[in-house]
Amino acid sequence: MKTLIVLNFKTYSESTGEKAVRMAKYCEEVSKESGVDIIACPQIPDIYRVACSVKIPVFAQHIDAAGAGSYTGHITAECVKAAGAAGTLINHSERRLLLSDVDSAIQAAKKAGLKTIVCTNNVAVTSAAAALSPDFVAIEPPELIGSGIPVSKANPDIVSGSVSAVEVVNPRVKVLCGAGISTGDDMAAALRLGAAGVLLASGVIKAKDPKAALFDLVGKL
Numbered sequence: 001m002k003t004l005i006v007l008n009f010k011t012y013s014e015s016t017g018e019k020a021v022r023m024a025k026y027c028e029e030v031s032k033e034s035g036v037d038i039i040a041c042p043q044i045p046d047i048y049r050v051a052c053s054v055k056i057p058v059f060a061q062h063i064d065a066a067g068a069g070s071y072t073g074h075i076t077a078e079c080v081k082a083a084g085a086a087g088t089l090i091n092h093s094e095r096r097l098l099l100s101d102v103d104s105a106i107q108a109a110k111k112a113g114l115k116t117i118v119c120t121n122n123v124a125v126t127s128a129a130a131a132l133s134p135d136f137v138a139i140e141p142p143e144l145i146g147s148g149i150p151v152s153k154a155n156p157d158i159v160s161g162s163v164s165a166v167e168v169v170n171p172r173v174k175v176l177c178g179a180g181i182s183t184g185d186d187m188a189a190a191l192r193l194g195a196a197g198v199l200l201a202s203g204v205i206k207a208k209d210p211k212a213a214l215f216d217l218v219g220k221l
């Protein structure tokens with residue numbers, strides 16, 4: 001299985017609007033040169049412009065459980081797919097859903113042909129998420145998000161524990177980890193723990209030179 005990097009643009013101004021396109025182009029260049037798969041997750045209104053500008057996969061940061069119809073202000077799987085997204089994050093710690101809504105969102109995403117990454121905050125939630133059969137779960141301890149302290153070094157047990165839990169519950173699901181990841185060492189440590197890749201944001205988005213940060217990330221593979 002190929003190593004995967006998922007870059008969450010969050011709502012950082014460094015990765016909003018035209019800057020989202022520039023950030024996605026860095027991802028594309030580094031992916032092309034390194035051979036590592038990189039997915040860009042811009043804000044939802046930026047999906048269309050980013051997807052029109054790069055060939056790497058673009059994922060939404062969130063979808064709602066709502067389907068098509070009499071709903072206002074919701075983000076549907078169908079709409080992000082039509083905008084050019086190939087997949088979506090679901091239940092990010094900064095955009096949590098009820099478990100029943102996580103299930104509905106996964107079903108809606110599958111119906112629309114979107115890949116799914118369900119974010120989890122501990123091993124028990126990882127098990128619950130894996131039972132819903134997303135393509136990936138991404139374990140991210142909330143207290144380490146944006147801290148610069150890598151989960152793969154600060155809390156290796158939560159990563160290896162998630163990998164073991166998923167093997168028991170639903171071995172087809174792949175495990176990513178995130179929070180505080182920023183260097184090639186952090187990334188290599190995540191892979192040694194059994195993760196298929198990483199989900200990260202600030203280490204690249206807030207870096208002085210995001211392209212160099214991405215190259216550093218893939219440098220130890």
Ligand code: G3P
Pocket residue numbers: 008092140144145146147148178179180181199200201202203
């Ligand atoms: O979705 C990625 C995330 O929550 C981790 O954020 O800034 O710690 O890489 P960060």
